[in-house]
Amino acid sequence: MRAVCYNPALDYGTFPSEGAYKGPIRIQGEFLQLFRPFSALALALLCAFLALPSAATKAQTTAPQPNQGTATPNNKPTPPKDNKDSKTSFTAEQVVESVILVYGSRPALEHIRRNGVERGKVTRFTPEGNPEESNYERRFVRGESLDKDKIRLDQKLSTMEYSLIYGDGKLWGLINGAAFTPRQDAANIFLSQHIHSIEALLRYKESGSTITLNGKEQQKGLELFVVELLDKEKRKTRYYVSARTLRILWLEYEDGAVKYTRKFMDYRPVQQTLVPYHIILLEDGRQSLETRVLTIIYGTKVDDSIFKNPEA
Numbered sequence: 001m002r003a004v005c006y007n008p009a010l011d012y013g014t015f016p017s018e019g020a021y022k023g024p025i026r027i028q029g030e031f032l033q034l035f036r037p038f039s040a041l042a043l044a045l046l047c048a049f050l051a052l053p054s055a056a057t058k059a060q061t062t063a064p065q066p067n068q069g070t071a072t073p074n075n076k077p078t079p080p081k082d083n084k085d086s087k088t089s090f091t092a093e094q095v096v097e098s099v100i101l102v103y104g105s106r107p108a109l110e111h112i113r114r115n116g117v118e119r120g121k122v123t124r125f126t127p128e129g130n131p132e133e134s135n136y137e138r139r140f141v142r143g144e145s146l147d148k149d150k151i152r153l154d155q156k157l158s159t160m161e162y163s164l165i166y167g168d169g170k171l172w173g174l175i176n177g178a179a180f181t182p183r184q185d186a187a188n189i190f191l192s193q194h195i196h197s198i199e200a201l202l203r204y205k206e207s208g209s210t211i212t213l214n215g216k217e218q219q220k221g222l223e224l225f226v227v228e229l230l231d232k233e234k235r236k237t238r239y240y241v242s243a244r245t246l247r248i249l250w251l252e253y254e255d256g257a258v259k260y261t262r263k264f265m266d267y268r269p270v271q272q273t274l275v276p277y278h279i280i281l282l283e284d285g286r287q288s289l290e291t292r293v294l295t296i297i298y299g300t301k302v303d304d305s306i307f308k309n310p311e312a
Helices: 037-061 092-103 105-113 184-195 198-204
Strands: 025-027 031-032 115-125 132-141 150-156 161-167 170-175 178-180 212-221 222-230 236-242 248-255 258-270 273-283 286-298
Touching: 037 212, 037 258, 092 198, 092 212, 092 222, 092 273, 105 273, 161 184, 170 184, 184 198, 198 222, 198 236, 198 248, 212 236
Parallel strands: none
Antiparallel strands: 025 031, 115 132, 115 286, 132 150, 150 161, 161 170, 170 178, 212 222, 222 236, 236 248, 248 258, 258 273, 273 286
């Protein structure tokens, strides 16, 4: 299978701030090359002027001679084929498999990310725009498919601590050692982070999802592949992939009448895999959640007992 490779030597490091760097403009870590129109026009005119003598010389040297050549009116040279599609086209599988290679390759992701611990800070924004900050710890064990993963999210707020636990396709909560049923909004946020995620695209084959390439788009000066994923439960997620770096810049999905956008920024290498350290969630264009990862450790031992319901 032919892989897409626009930039083999990717730089996963952080970039200097806009104030310190006077080069091309960046959007979500993607460089934009802006051309000055007058400079481009002057360059084009100069190139045309310089090409005139060589073109005239070429015309003189290549003019047909009366006594040369074998072409006759009854034996004309075959004209070149008209290639209507000058741009290389790719399939959804080629694009997504190339994305998987950029994030670490399928065998590496399966081996390195089989379990791990992630810690960071979450800021939730109320409809009035008031921020509510909390610390979190996320522990997980990778399953054969996305719905067989085990995840425990411990949240520490200023007034309370609680855990949300996902296993065997079920979600439940734990507070002060007692199990409880999470509120619907909290459950939706937790499950959407797992269902509509980068991981869902990287593991589309293992999870039995189907992918479709909806072509290319130009947004904010960026050239993007648009890939749509449909999982076994018929839930759709649309991914916007940089055609230059093959990183997932954001994804979109809908829940009822609400359109959600999840943006991924500040990509960093973690144990030979690629991870975004800054994630923003928008609800109909309004920022509702911001996650900043502080540390991630893959391959650390995670006790299976932390995913068990004490009342089961």
